[in-house]
Amino acid sequence: MASDVPAFLPPSSPRPPRARDTTSEFSELAQKIHASGLMRRRYGYYWAKLVALPVAYAVAVTVFLIVGDTWWQLLVAVGFAVLFTQTAFLGHDAAHRQIFRSGRWNDWTSLIIGDLFVGMSYGWWQHKHTRHHANPNKDGADPDIELPVISFTPAQAAKRRNPVTAWAIAHQGVFFFPILLLEGLSLHASSVRRVFSREPIDRRWVEILFILLRLGGYLALVFVVLSPGIAFAFLGVQLGVFGFYMGVAFAPNHKGMPLVPRDAKLDFLRRQVLMSRNVRGTKFLDVALGGLNYxxxxxxxxxxxxxxxxRAAPIISAYCQERGVTYTQTGLFESYGIVLRYINRVGLGQSDPFDCPLVAQRSAL
Structure with a gap:
């Protein structure tokens, strides 16, 4: 990519200069992936995580009780935040049907993990995340680029004409990471709001029960064991680190990649590959980011x-290279730099697009 500024794909483009039907390209790739055995279930891997989960929570609560009413609890709060984030990653896997063949088993696993262990509504997250997967970075369709405090498109920035908000948007790159400290509180609030709203949601009363047990029980534990000052500090650190960790895990994935107009039509392969970014790293990074780096x-x-x-990454990268589809991969900190430069340029109203991969691919006609 030439620079870190917002790009829009053209609303309509001629067919690529290939005789191959683009609708068949993903099918060919899918056959390769299935033949390699990479879609088979990993029951041992996931059962180990599912069994370890309540054990890890029991250990965390035990440490919390042993440390008692001291300021050392702020370190325990960081540990809780990491545990909750890793738990959310496991819930994300279940929601995507990665664990079991049965959709019902995956749904209930997501409900228990998300609502009872993390305090986030599975129904709210599923509705939001499904829309994102269907149309990543598509204007008006992807909820992940429709945020109240950050502008991801020039049009969003232009709408905020109030002098205070205009100044904040112009400096939004500076505020991006600090704002993530509030993301944990926002996730819980959005979940509670959704389960008590009139919007349709499956298993509403199960979600209400699980979330009330999780949030109410957690607050009761904190305020019974800790004095008010330490309790509020504990919750502030835990929620701040949790939100920050969730934010930095998801931020590198699509922010700063090409944006798609409402009326654009793309085949599935390009719609998913051109709008997404991988993050290079070791297996430790795979664990730290919950696999979201792929x-x-x-x-x-x-x-x-x-x-x-x-294991799938080199197969897909080679396949995309053969077909001239840009496969974007960066380092972790490089990806954060791209995100910050991108939202800064949007906030300053600089809407000159870079040469996006699809435009470059089809301009050869």
Missing amino acids: QIEHHLFPSMPRPHLR
């Missing part, structure tokens, strides 16, 4: 078990 593979094959994503 965003291209995840978007193409959402039900692929997490431990297979690393």
